[in-house]
Amino acid sequence: MLSSMKTERRPKAGGGRPLRADAERTMTAILEAAERTLSRDPAATMEQIAEAAGVARTTVHRRFATREALVDALAEWATRRFAAAVDAARPDTAPPLVALYQTTANVLDVKVGWGFAMSQASSVDPEVARIHAEVRETCERLFRRARDAGVLRADVDIPWTRRVYYALIHQAAQRREELDTGALATLVVDTLLRGAGTPQPDRL
Amino acid sequence: MLSSMKTERRPKAGGGRPLRADAERTMTAILEAAERTLSRDPAATMEQIAEAAGVARTTVHRRFATREALVDALAEWATRRFAAAVDAARPDTAPPLVALYQTTANVLDVKVGWGFAMSQASSVDPEVARIHAEVRETCERLFRRARDAGVLRADVDIPWTRRVYYALIHQAAQRREELDTGALATLVVDTLLRGAGTPQPDRL
DNA sequence: GCAACTTGCATCATTGATGTTGCAAGTCGT
DNA sequence: ACGACTTGCAACATCAATGATGCAAGTTGC
Numbered sequence: 001m002l003s004s005m006k007t008e009r010r011p012k013a014g015g016g017r018p019l020r021a022d023a024e025r026t027m028t029a030i031l032e033a034a035e036r037t038l039s040r041d042p043a044a045t046m047e048q049i050a051e052a053a054g055v056a057r058t059t060v061h062r063r064f065a066t067r068e069a070l071v072d073a074l075a076e077w078a079t080r081r082f083a084a085a086v087d088a089a090r091p092d093t094a095p096p097l098v099a100l101y102q103t104t105a106n107v108l109d110v111k112v113g114w115g116f117a118m119s120q121a122s123s124v125d126p127e128v129a130r131i132h133a134e135v136r137e138t139c140e141r142l143f144r145r146a147r148d149a150g151v152l153r154a155d156v157d158i159p160w161t162r163r164v165y166y167a168l169i170h171q172a173a174q175r176r177e178e179l180d181t182g183a184l185a186t187l188v189v190d191t192l193l194r195g196a197g198t199p200q201p202d203r204l
Numbered sequence: 205m206l207s208s209m210k211t212e213r214r215p216k217a218g219g220g221r222p223l224r225a226d227a228e229r230t231m232t233a234i235l236e237a238a239e240r241t242l243s244r245d246p247a248a249t250m251e252q253i254a255e256a257a258g259v260a261r262t263t264v265h266r267r268f269a270t271r272e273a274l275v276d277a278l279a280e281w282a283t284r285r286f287a288a289a290v291d292a293a294r295p296d297t298a299p300p301l302v303a304l305y306q307t308t309a310n311v312l313d314v315k316v317g318w319g320f321a322m323s324q325a326s327s328v329d330p331e332v333a334r335i336h337a338e339v340r341e342t343c344e345r346l347f348r349r350a351r352d353a354g355v356l357r358a359d360v361d362i363p364w365t366r367r368v369y370y371a372l373i374h375q376a377a378q379r380r381e382e383l384d385t386g387a388l389a390t391l392v393v394d395t396l397l398r399g400a401g402t403p404q405p406d407r408l
Numbered sequence: 409g410c411a412a413c414t415t416g417c418a419t420c421a422t423t424g425a426t427g428t429t430g431c432a433a434g435t436c437g438t
Numbered sequence: 439a440c441g442a443c444t445t446g447c448a449a450c451a452t453c454a455a456t457g458a459t460g461c462a463a464g465t466t467g468c
Contacts, residue, residue: 020413020466043247045455057414061457070343152400160391161400163378167371187364193401196365198355224436224443249425260446265427 023063029053030060034074039116046070078117079131085110091138096146097189103142104169105185111173114183129164136162151193165192227267235259238278243319250274262375276329280323283335289314295342301393308373309345309389315377320359339365355397371395 014097017029037044038051046067050057063068089102111118120128139162146152168191172184179187208367223231237257239247244262250271254261268274292307343366350356356365376388383391 020351021467023414026414043217046457047455057456058417058458059415062414065266065457067456084304087383153402160375160379160395163375164395164400165373167375169367171364171367171371175364191364191368191399193399195397196360198354198399199358199403226435230444250427251425261426262428262447266444269427271426344449363440 008113026053026055026059027063028053030063030070031074031077034070034116035116038071038074040050068166070129071120074117075120075128076125079128081110082114082118082133083131086135086138090140092145094141096149098150099142100146100151101185103188104140104188105181107169108173108181108184108188111169111178115170115173121176137177139165161192168192230257230259230263231267234259234267234274235278237280238274239282239319239321242275242278243321246320259401275324276332278321279324279329279332283332285314286311286322287335287339290339290342294344296349300346300355302348302351304355305389305393307343308392309385311373312380312385312388312392315380343369348392365396372396396403 029051030053034049037052041048046060047057049070050060052061060070064073083167085106086103089099089106091099091103093099094102140158143152143156143158143161143165147154147156147158165188168188172188175184234253235256238253241253241256245252245390250264251261252262253274257264264274268277289308289310293303293310295303295307297303298306344362347356347360347362347365347369351358351362352362369392376392378389
């Protein structure tokens with residue numbers, strides 16, 4: 001009927017066969033440049049991205065048919081690294097506090113420099129959305145374990161805590177110039193658990 | 205010699221004389237729509253903004269000569285409301301805890317203009333930058349008072365705490381559908397002061 | 409070394425966003 | 439009620455970003 005009136009463009013990146021070594025390097029350079037450029041200005045042009053990658057604009061178009069395809073590929077690429085970083089911390093098996101610290105450190109290592117790609121989490125791409133939901137679930141599972149182990153208070157709102165946790169990691173990532181990953185992770189976990197106030201339970 | 209080769213456009217908004225009532229309403233509608241629209245998609249078109257404001261695109265162009273002028277005006281407008289909200293909470297004279305709570309509530313109320321307009325804080329406009337710096341100073345002054353009064357721990361990193369505070373407010377604002385301003389302010393202050401952990405000082 | 413592949417460059421077409429203007433209809437202030 | 443102002447609409451001009459392509463020169467893999 002009215003379905004698919006838009007002129008379909010070829011996928012190009014997606015079901016691609018293995019690339020030659022130089023093409024692979026170019027691809028990575030473009031994705032990294034896209035992250036750098038788009039995190040500074042989400043409306044940056046393909047021209048600017050190409051320039052940042054040190055390639056011609058036409059080359060970018062040869063690898064990614066459309067701007068959207070590039071952004072999608074970037075989101076997927078970064079999201080996979082993100083998920084891998086979380087998994088590597090054994091968030092479901094290590095003791096809650098250890099898992100929390102390790103996860104934080106790992107994510108900070110990856111997130112350092114993937115601010116834009118992560119903000120595209122709500123991408124239409126179902127695969128990206130799925131992975132993000134998976135990580136979110138893992139995170140909340142970890143928090144529930146922490147609560148049951150007495151690390152978190154029994155009355156905490158898990159989704160809210162997760163959002164605060166994400167926000168703290170984001171803030172910490174902004175300070176990567178000043179402190180190393182370990183110190184940043186400590187800062188995040190410490191702030192999340194203790195807050196900034198003195199231990200006087202009857203304040204409000 | 206080569207100075208000012210660009211074709212100068214008339215300022216329009218800036219040194220304007222008082223507007224008629226309907227024009228004033230339109231102006232406000234446009235700025236609010238711009239905030240709403242641009243916070244969702246920073247690359248949104250003038251068309252989309254006009255549509256969100258319920259006016260014709262040409263009307264937007266009559267009020268703001270260029271897209272840049274609109275964004276600048278938006279940044280300044282939102283920043284002034286932001287600063288006014290903070291001032292209204294008497295952050296320098298009220299008792300620290302009261303000031304903290306009141307400031308949070310006021311800012312949350314005004315937070316119509318944060319997502320986008322506040323991210324434009326690093327605007328080239330020196331006036332906007334000045335006001336932001338002023339608010340930042342007020343905020344850190346309040347935190348120092350809180351620390352001296354024993355509300356915050358003596359060893360807290362004030363700039364870090366301020367950033368965490370901003371981030372918490374941002375997160376809370378995302379939930380304004382579920383809770384009212386008072387509850388949100390309580391949540392923010394509570395999280396900032398106590399964190400999410402159990403009161404066991406010897407954890408790490 | 410040779411074939412296949414990739415890249416840069418120049419060039420072109422297309423599209424959508426931006427910004428302007430004239431005019432008719434509507435609104436505001438007094 | 440009247441003049442001044444504002445708005446929507448239609449039409450137009452401009453321009454920058456996107457995307458495609460042919461060709462020559464340079465790489466890669468075997």
